[in-house]
Amino acid sequence: MKTLKGPGIFLSQFIGPQAPFNTLEGLAQWAAALGYNALQIPCNQPAIFDLSQAAASQTYCDEVAGMLAEHGLVISELSTHLEGQLVAVHPAHDVAFDNFAPPAVRGNSARRTQWATQRVRDAAAASQKLGLRAHATFSGSLAWPYVYPWPPHNPQLLSEAFAELARRWRPILDCFDEHGVDLCYEIHPGEDLHDGVTFERFLAAVNDHPRASILFDPSHLHLQHIDYAQFIDIYHARIKAFHVKDAEYLPNGRSGVYGGYQRWIDRAGRFRSPGDGQIDFKTIFSKLAQYDYGGWAVLEWECCLKDAATGAREGAEFIRQHIIPVADRAFDDFAAQQSDDALVRAQLGLAQGGER
Template sequence: MSDRKTGIKGPAIFLAQFAGDAAPFDSLPNIARWAADLGYKGIQLPADPRFIDLDRAASSKTYCDDLRGICAEAGVEITELSTHIQGQLVAVHPAYAPQFDSFAPPALRGQPKAQAEWAAGEVIKAAHASHNLGLGVQVGFSGALAWPYLYPWPQRPAGLVDEAFGELARRWRPILDVHEDLGVDYAYELHPGEDLMDGASFERFVAATGDHPRACINYDPSHFLLQQLDYLAFIDLYADRIRAFHVKDAEFLPTARQGVYSGFAGWADRAGRFRSLGDGQVDFRGVFSRLTKAGYAGWAVLEWECALKSPAQGAAEGAPFIAAHLIEPTPRAFDDFAGATTDRTALRQMLGLEETP
């Protein structure tokens, strides 16, 4: 567990939803300055060629030092590398292969097996890059094989889910072993659509990997609120595995016509939908308090996804929102002024016991 005295770092912002081909979202120097101007101190960097050459970063400490220098000059630092896209392709059920085909390089389109091999290699490169950047955590998705069988109807054949998680673990274990060798955690974003979507599925996966120490969690309360999961108690339960934190809001407004599944509606019309920070229902005071108590000392990273508000407004509002929720851990108990020195003889006298034996 992290040192409680250091507190949560932030504010930071995940750049994936902002990357583009026009300035200031087209290069690392430009987007780093944009983030700093909005008040962010850190940027979570997707493994996107506009921002990082993953091959060079995996092999060159000098290149990584240059990247850190670009960020420092702009006034931010890299918090983590993200391989959500690549992690997704590590395991894809055939039903979803056409939808994820564009995640792979053009030369691998329509080749799921080759895509999975490429994706595993990219996640491993990002582990080496993270090490060269001095980062202890990488974040991303797990991919999914069992997701189409989430609902237990029609009845699942015995052993189907175990087989899926066994295969998922088989694909990820060599990747996690490299992370272990490099001293880098892989924090999975527990997310519907991934086989790792909640605490129970995460536990199943960790067990299948042989309780791998580098299989960790990127905590995002928005996904848990939409599943109607106790996202505050989750922190207490999995504190020793939480290594990253996406600050993202959501709301769940069930009606007589819609519930958790939302009747195939698009995002704006769903009963459960993502919102910009402060516009949803997540109890962020509770979240930051629980994480601080648990000793989480990583970054608080805005992930903007909102069905109503523009990314520009969401990004501008995010930095002050996170900053207002950061807690400086107290170095002592509030009633220490009334404390007394510890003396065992005195303690035993207070309890009406005989002198210290």
């Protein structure tokens, strides 16, 4: 059995223009001082981490890893959430997502998709050079505008949406396989892979690709009223990354799951810092230990009430307290007895010849 690793922290919500949050070394010093052991690094901030250079240069990767090691840190995973989103964008979302891409490809969906695909492939090469085993991303969405449709579902439309999603991702999955890295899709509303059923549909479309994996974030399942503990029971073999993020759902008479276009603080379902919401992390960490999850537990701070500095400071200790050092032997080993066939049959009251 394996003890999962942690605590790690996802840097996206903390990168900013002021020191120490404007350089990777500054972020490393800050995170290490808070007690973190690993960083999950986004690939959309060249001033923090240059993905193009990392994909091409082992020397650059060694320098990054060496600098982090000086602060007692490693990389848990790289993240291409924004780039993965751009692999598949429905035209209804073109304008909103264009800013995730460089100016040269904005306004041209085909070129934007090509650019995003190459960036995710670069992350596979960079991950291998860094010695990483998993990578975090989004699936993108072609079918999401039809998630609760009127007129009713068009089966052919949804079949083609997932077939196209598979056509775009299958070569990328093959690339990750060549580099020995699992590609972990965060199961997330707004993405075509937003629950177990949609993940299964995608998995079937890519012929159960061995690198098609899951980034497990219970907050997104809880707000959809999905049993996130049973989700682990069902999909544990595919869970290769883990975001520690809390959430709460507070039923009321005015709005529900879809949020009513309100601010996060006013929604029935909202994200909270770990320990402040309704997620049963004791059960989650227990199940991950039971199923031999050997990856990282990574804080993703998104809270509508608590400030980021407090959430980051508390998050490291919260994760550390929940990690279960797995046993190296059964608790009742002391009472075990050595037996052979004759003793076992005698204990059952059976004669050697099979008769009583």
